[in-house]
Amino acid sequence: MDIFSAGFLNYLIALGTMSGIYAVLCLGLNLQWGFAGLFNAGIAAFFAIGAYAAAILTTPESPNHLGGFGLPVVAAWPVAMLLSGALAWAIGRICLKVQGDYLAMATIGIAEVIRLVIKNEEWLTAGTRGISNIARPFEALPTPWNALAFLGLVAALVAGIYWAAERAWASPWGRALRAIRDSDVAAAAIGKDVTQFRLEAFVLGAMVMALAGALSAHYFKFLGTTATEPMMVTFLVWVMLIVGGSGNNRGAILGAALIWVIWSATELLTNRLPGEWITRTSYIRVLLIGLLLQIVLQRFGKGLLPERPPRMIDDRPKSG
């Protein structure tokens, strides 16, 4: 294979772009799980809301689905994030007063509801036909600059979210959340409003996930019901965060890139399988990723980059 060929370059750009989109998802999940210990089992719901909101708001009018708003991307993405945040707020108001399990159940349920709505409410989402003609930023540029520019946009967003998440981790806000995660009764006993802090982390994480959804819709220029698949969104993102290291923002990014590259590589592998096995590839790939997760966890119990307490704010090392 000629590594300088245009095909290979495109492949690399695609790998990078998808890694970046998954990194955004992972950073969002880390805000919820790594910071606050909130188990979100319905990542796909927030991702799909972001994707569909961005698609519907920016596409030209179509008889197949709601649309014709013609919003520019920069205006549509914040709206997509706000919608997802609003859903998270509503779920959180009900579920965050109590520990763990209820939130997991509620998010699984909501994700399923959202999936069915997207599939069945055709006036809104065009159902299984999907939404096409979604504009991708920079697509007027000549190849490969258009794809590179979009990759640059994704990378810039990852960098921005990383910065914001690192600052949050180092701040007293992150400290209060970690305290709540470790012992909510003790955190309440030192005056922290447990529900409020959890709600903030949950909503913020959901908004970040929606941004990933919007990015993905514009990247593929087409949006179908596969965007709501728990396997490709919820499951894979959890694997990424756990492998990379939950509670570590760099771990979230590393895990996203690593698992995405491996996931893509398994496709090359399974494509070489004999004919009668080809139809079975989808679950063979998932099985391989599951095995990989087990191996990594045996060797690195807390992920490749384990959680560390933030360096103390502006503290000079003590002499002696």
Add this chain to the structure above:
Amino acid sequence: MIKVEHISKSFGGIRAVDDCSLEVVRGSVTGLIGPNGAGKSTLFNIIAGLFPPSAGRVLLDGEDVTGWPAHRLFHRGLARTFQIAQEFSRMTVIENLLAVPPKQSGESLFRAWFAWRKVIEEERGLRVRAREVLEQLRLTHLEREYAGNLSGGQKKLLELGRTMMIQPKVVLLDELGAGVNRTLLGELAGEIERLNRDHGYTFFVIEHDMDLIARLCDPVIVMAEGRVLTQGTMAEIRRNEAVIEAYLGTRRQKTAAQARR
């Protein structure tokens, strides 16, 4: 400082606390003792806002705070430690203390992102205070250790340290002595006496170590079967027939065992 009026609390069919009334006087170190299952911890948890009572009122500094959540009570000056230490295990020892002070501007994400200088300035002040507390508790060498790696006694100390990060009006100590070695416990008692004498902290103490109770507490309240049995100095309590019976007696043993279950 704390007034408990006719508090009852049932769990299923069991009355853990049964029409209990008592008062913790401002400036006192009041002890609460009683056999296992007497309802001491349940009463503590009601006062601390962990769960509301089935009936009755709790007054804090004259204000009716019945059913208030724990975090609101803290802002009114009520601090506590736990029977089983509730350290923030994946945070360092100093972070456990730094998390305590209320109204930190860095607890707002907006200010953490856009007013970082102010956050840093505040943080410097908090750290000075946290290191003083660590010094007093002789935990300085463990400043950057994960709290989860401390021994049971050190975790108890850290919990006391958390209450020292602010100026609470009243501190509830739930079996502070459990797991703390004798020497250290003596120093801790000295610390409590000092905070009480010099800083006017009121303490309300559950303790099984009678020597510690005798040294620190006046008055001592005795609970049995969800009610207040009697109250007085330790010397009076030791002579009280009903107390001896509650701890050792045969007649009540069966019902006490039922209450525990």
